[in-house]
Amino acid sequence: xxxxxxxxxxxxxxxxxxxxxxxxxxxxxxxxxxxxxxxxxxxxxxxxxxxxxxxxxxxxxxxxxxxxxxxxxxxxxxxxxxxxxxxxxxxxxxxxxxxxxxxxxxxxxxxxxxxxxxxxxxxxxxxxxxxxxxxxxxxxxxxxxxxxxxxxxxxxxxxxxxxxxxxxxxxxxxxxxxxxxxxxxxxxxxxxxxxxxxxxxxxxxxxxxxxxxxxxxxxxxxxxxxxxxxxxxxxxxxxxxxxxxxxxxxxxxxxxxxxxxxxxxxxxxxxxxxxxxxxxxxxxxxxxxxxxxxxxxxxxxxxxxxxxxxxxxxxx
Amino acid sequence: xxxxxxxxxxxxxxxxxxxxxxxxxxxxxxxxxxxxxxxxxxxxxxxxxxxxxxxxxxxxxxxxxxxxxxxxxxxxxxxxxxxxxxxxxxxxxxxxxxxxxxxxxxxxxxxxxxxxxxxxxxxxxxxxxxxxxxxxxxxxxxxxxxxxxxxxxxxxxxxxxxxxxxxxxxxxxxxxxxxxxxxxxxxxxxxxxxxxxxxxxxxxxxxxxxxxxxxxxxxxxxxxxxxxxxxxxxxxxxxxxxxxxxxxxxxxxxxxxxxxxxxxxxxxxxxxxxxxxxxxxxxxxxxxxxxxxxxxxxxxxxxxxxxxxxxxxxxx
Numbered sequence: 105x106x107x108x109x110x111x112x113x114x115x116x117x118x119x120x121x122x123x124x125x126x127x128x129x130x131x132x133x134x135x136x137x138x139x140x141x142x143x144x145x146x147x148x149x150x151x152x153x154x155x156x157x158x159x160x161x162x163x164x165x166x167x168x169x170x171x172x173x174x175x176x177x178x179x180x181x182x183x184x185x186x187x188x189x190x191x192x193x194x195x196x197x198x199x200x201x202x203x204x205x206x207x208x209x210x211x212x213x214x215x216x217x218x219x220x221x222x223x224x225x226x227x228x229x230x231x232x233x234x235x236x237x238x239x240x241x242x243x244x245x246x247x248x249x250x251x252x253x254x255x256x257x258x259x260x261x262x263x264x265x266x267x268x269x270x271x272x273x274x275x276x277x278x279x280x281x282x283x284x285x286x287x288x289x290x291x292x293x294x295x296x297x298x299x300x301x302x303x304x305x306x307x308x309x310x311x312x313x314x315x316x317x318x319x320x321x322x323x324x325x326x327x328x329x330x331x332x333x334x335x336x337x338x339x340x341x342x343x344x345x346x347x348x349x350x351x352x353x354x355x356x357x358x359x360x361x362x363x364x365x366x367x368x369x370x371x372x373x374x375x376x377x378x379x380x381x382x383x384x385x386x387x388x389x390x391x392x393x394x395x396x397x398x399x400x401x402x403x404x405x406x407x408x409x410x411x412x413x414x415x416x417x418x419x420x
Numbered sequence: 421x422x423x424x425x426x427x428x429x430x431x432x433x434x435x436x437x438x439x440x441x442x443x444x445x446x447x448x449x450x451x452x453x454x455x456x457x458x459x460x461x462x463x464x465x466x467x468x469x470x471x472x473x474x475x476x477x478x479x480x481x482x483x484x485x486x487x488x489x490x491x492x493x494x495x496x497x498x499x500x501x502x503x504x505x506x507x508x509x510x511x512x513x514x515x516x517x518x519x520x521x522x523x524x525x526x527x528x529x530x531x532x533x534x535x536x537x538x539x540x541x542x543x544x545x546x547x548x549x550x551x552x553x554x555x556x557x558x559x560x561x562x563x564x565x566x567x568x569x570x571x572x573x574x575x576x577x578x579x580x581x582x583x584x585x586x587x588x589x590x591x592x593x594x595x596x597x598x599x600x601x602x603x604x605x606x607x608x609x610x611x612x613x614x615x616x617x618x619x620x621x622x623x624x625x626x627x628x629x630x631x632x633x634x635x636x637x638x639x640x641x642x643x644x645x646x647x648x649x650x651x652x653x654x655x656x657x658x659x660x661x662x663x664x665x666x667x668x669x670x671x672x673x674x675x676x677x678x679x680x681x682x683x684x685x686x687x688x689x690x691x692x693x694x695x696x697x698x699x700x701x702x703x704x705x706x707x708x709x710x711x712x713x714x715x716x717x718x719x720x721x722x723x724x725x726x727x728x729x730x731x732x733x734x735x736x
Contacts, residue, residue, distance in 0.1 A: 177706055177709065177710060186709060186710070187706065187709040187710075194709065232574075233574065234573070234574020234575075235574070246673075248673070250566065250571065250574070255566065255673075255674070257550070257673075257674055257675025257676075258548075258549065258550020258551070258566070258674065258675050258676045258677045258713075259550075259675040259676075259677060259710065259711050259713065261675055261706075261710060263672060263673040263674060263675060264672045264673070264705045264706065265672070265673050267669075267672045267705045268584065268669035268672060268673065269586055269665050269666075269668065269669055270585055270586065270587075270588055271586075271587060271588055272586055272587055272604075272661070272662070272665055279705055281703055281705075288588075345588070346588070349585050349588055350585075352585065353583075353584035353585055353669075356579060356580045356581070356583045356584060357562075357564070357571075357573075357579040357580070357581050357584065358571070358573055358574065358579060359573030359574050359575040359577055359578070359579060360573075360574045360575075361574045361575060387597055389580045389583045389595055389597070390493055390503065390577075390580065393493065393502060393503040393510065394493060394502070394503075394575065394577060395575050397574075397575065
């Protein structure tokens with residue numbers, strides 16, 4: 105069976121033709137141009153599906169289905185993007201609209217959930233029934249897999265795991281509230297923490313690193329850390345603590361078998377993942393009598409979303 | 421069909437013979453004497469089951485099963501109490517041991533999970549598929565119902581929802597960590613907050629109320645609040661905020677249809693539940709475009725655990 109998985113990003117839309125083993129056989133991309141009306145975006149989704157089938161030399165009719173991962177609050181059952189700030193979408197019936205062009209089953213899910221599904225089916229969490237995927241980017245994306253199923257939420261829209269409060273009256277979050285985990289542990293938060301550390305210590309190596317990089321970014325702190333800069337060491341330890349604090353809350357509630365870290369920050373390397381895992385294992389509830397899950401880096405990279413969206417269509 | 425539901429508490433063990441409509445037909449209790457070896461406790465569980473059947477005039481053989489709710493970390497699949505501080509139990513194979521005395525299917529679950537199951541089947545959350553029950557007592561007990569099923573956790577033991585961090589490096593919790601929600605929003609925490617408020621304001625009505633009660637307890641703050649005491653008003657608002665902070669995190673992740681508050685504090689009345697609900701609805705993620713769940717008080721009281729344990733045996 106072939107399915108198509110589509111990952112709608114803020115900049116580009118990535119699509120893949122996938123076989124029953126989760127392998128991407130063909131790829132196609134287009135610009136998102138997110139300011140457009142969703143009906144224009146849907147026309148491009150249709151074109152992508154046609155392109156993939158042509159490349160593979162198959163008819164659209166033989167597709168098992170099309171799965172779409174979109175940012176924002178998604179009503180999976182109704183196939184609607186309830187709200188997506190990045191896409192300028194509100195109550196957009198994406199599945200119904202695409203159905204005007206393509207006569208195969210179409211499924212819609214949240215992009216972070218799709219990535220989680222992809223990683224637990226064919227990535228670093230392969231074969232694991234209970235997993236949490238956390239993507240550290242501009243914000244924090246989360247996908248919770250419970251007994252092989254995405255946690256959809258009881259009101260038809262998925263969860264927003266970056267917005268658990270870890271500090272009452274804490275740091276301002278983009279969501280309008282204060283103290284959200286995302287405001288402490290996203291890549292954006294790491295950059296803020298780095299700038300704060302630099303402002304406090306004018307002699308830190310962080311300044312030299314940032315100057316060489318031409319900016320302060322998500323890697324600045326780690327470069328100085330590995331060179332033994334004291335302020336950078338404090339900074340990275342603080343960031344690990346913030347990141348682990350949210351993970352520990354999820355470990356205590358979900359007791360997953362595995363946590364998968366994705367996004368740019370997670371590419372820092374094994375040593376960083378190990379620091380996070382050690383902190384979680386040291387502070388999770390019942391550490392003396394309970395098994396605590398392992399923490400790993402994601403392995404599918406940008407393909408996770410495409411593959412996971414395809415899995416929606418494959419019913420896996 | 422009849423089943424027996426058993427709720428093991430720190431002081432007493434409560435058992436009920438339940439019919440297929442969730443109605444308790446017969447009740448029996450005994451002391452827990454929690455310092456005993458679990459094998460002694462199991463003998464009493466067997467006696468309770470026999471007593472209930474005798475009272476009803478039925479043979480044990482006609483029972484559909486026996487369900488047991490126990491405090492602590494439970495491995496439901498193996499029927500083992502992994503660890504329960506209150507019971508002095510570690511890796512106790514409760515189901516296997518009770519099976520020596522009673523030849524019907526036996527099921528074991530966490531007591532907070534059973535209460536959540538009871539309330540969503542026959543209490544204030546009747547008929548709701550996705551619910552969270554939060555019991556405010558010495559600690560905070562949580563039960564998450566997802567698509568009519570208890571969230572068991574991927575490592576064989578249930579979640580500990582009172583131990584999500586709401587304040588990094590915050591208040592010391594009994595679990596050994598700092599900043600847990602339980603340390604801010606349990607009845608115990610409310611009493612601590614009350615004492616702190618009293619120490620700061622020697623003229624507060626709280627002193628008179630506590631003196632009349634003979635102690636500072638979970639009701640002190642509310643009594644002074646209702647009489648318009650300024651310090652008590654600040655205190656209750658602060659407690660509502662702490663309680664709501666944890667609830668909001670769960671709303672953002674699980675999007676439940678309902679949250680059920682149980683335990684002594686939740687009996688304070690409709691006005692208190694409404695204060696909590698209002699705060700949650702004002703601060704939950706996506707409040708402008710998402711439906712936010714309602715919050716209600718539990719209605720089954722102490723029977724929730726018995727009925728929920730019975731539901732385990734009924735496979736509901």
